[in-house]
Amino acid sequence: MADSCKLQVFGLVKRFGGLTATDQASFEVRTGEMHALIGPNGAGKTTLIHQISGALRPDAGRISMDGADITQLPMHRRVRLGLARSYQITSVFKAFSVLDNVALAVQARTGGAAGCWRPARREADVYAQARHALDRVGLAARVDAPTHSLSHGEQRKLEVALALATSPSLLLLDEPMAGMGPEESEAMVELLLGLRGEVTMLLVEHDMHAVFRLADRLSVLVYGRVIATGSPEAIRRNADVCRAYLGDEATV
Numbered sequence: 001m002a003d004s005c006k007l008q009v010f011g012l013v014k015r016f017g018g019l020t021a022t023d024q025a026s027f028e029v030r031t032g033e034m035h036a037l038i039g040p041n042g043a044g045k046t047t048l049i050h051q052i053s054g055a056l057r058p059d060a061g062r063i064s065m066d067g068a069d070i071t072q073l074p075m076h077r078r079v080r081l082g083l084a085r086s087y088q089i090t091s092v093f094k095a096f097s098v099l100d101n102v103a104l105a106v107q108a109r110t111g112g113a114a115g116c117w118r119p120a121r122r123e124a125d126v127y128a129q130a131r132h133a134l135d136r137v138g139l140a141a142r143v144d145a146p147t148h149s150l151s152h153g154e155q156r157k158l159e160v161a162l163a164l165a166t167s168p169s170l171l172l173l174d175e176p177m178a179g180m181g182p183e184e185s186e187a188m189v190e191l192l193l194g195l196r197g198e199v200t201m202l203l204v205e206h207d208m209h210a211v212f213r214l215a216d217r218l219s220v221l222v223y224g225r226v227i228a229t230g231s232p233e234a235i236r237r238n239a240d241v242c243r244a245y246l247g248d249e250a251t252v
């Protein structure tokens with residue numbers, strides 16, 4: 001039986017003036033897999049992630065999730081369908097506790113406009129969901145800490161917790177290891193390995209050691225086009241990929 005498809009990106013085009021940032025980009029993410037999107041600087045990876053999350057509207061092409069066309073849906077509707085993206089820590093309240101920030105994310109993303117008037121039971125559910133997300137990323141002992149007191153590595157974990165807060169089925173991770181030292185990177189790899197199979201993930205990351213440890217399959221983006229998709233082994237051996245991007249890194 002064919003693997004089921006969680007996300008399908010077909011012929012995605014995004015132009016910024018005269019520059020074509022994604023150029024007929026097409027690839028598929030299978031349900032349950034950890035799929036990495038790699039490529040040189042400026043290849044269009046972040047632009048692609050923005051289009052999948054709904055932050056940017058494509059000029060052409062189609063995005064579908066679980067078989068439903070989501071190309072025209074606003075971001076909040078995609079979130080309701082189970083799509084989440086790792087937040088930038090800059091969007092949190094630094095004086096609030098770690099737990100309160102995640103609880104706010106849960107409430108905001110599950111439709112919390114009348115939050116103040118919700119019954120206590122509802123609030124208990126929100127906090128239970130927030131605690132569960134923090135537990136998943138290994139921040140259970142830091143729930144009461146003010147967010148500004150977190151180390152860099154803990155802040156990146158919090159970003160993942162914020163994305164997990166609404167129990168997504170598809171998680172977009174844009175450079176979760178950025179700015180990390182080897183120990184923090186290793187902790188993030190362990191965290192993401194722990195989520196494998198539980199949530200489908202699409203990862204953009206420059207740390208090739210981490211990528212090749214984590215990914216079930218990879219897609220390689222060069223000049224806005226996906227030039228190859230396959231297993232880590234197949235990608236390492238792909239002559240086009242080595243020529244265009246990996247080169248010596250293919251030995252990782």
Ligand SMILES: Nc1ncnc2c1ncn2[C@@H]1O[C@H](COP(=O)(O)OP(=O)(O)OP(=O)(O)O)[C@@H](O)[C@H]1O
Nearest residue numbers: 016019020021039040041042043044045046047048
């Ligand atoms: N808002 C924008 N306006 C104009 N050009 C943009 C905009 N966003 C991205 N670009 C350009 O689009 C191209 C693709 O950028 P993008 O950030 O998607 O690449 P990337 O693969 O994520 O790069 P990196 O690995 O360095 O993060 C680059 O040439 C970039 O300068």
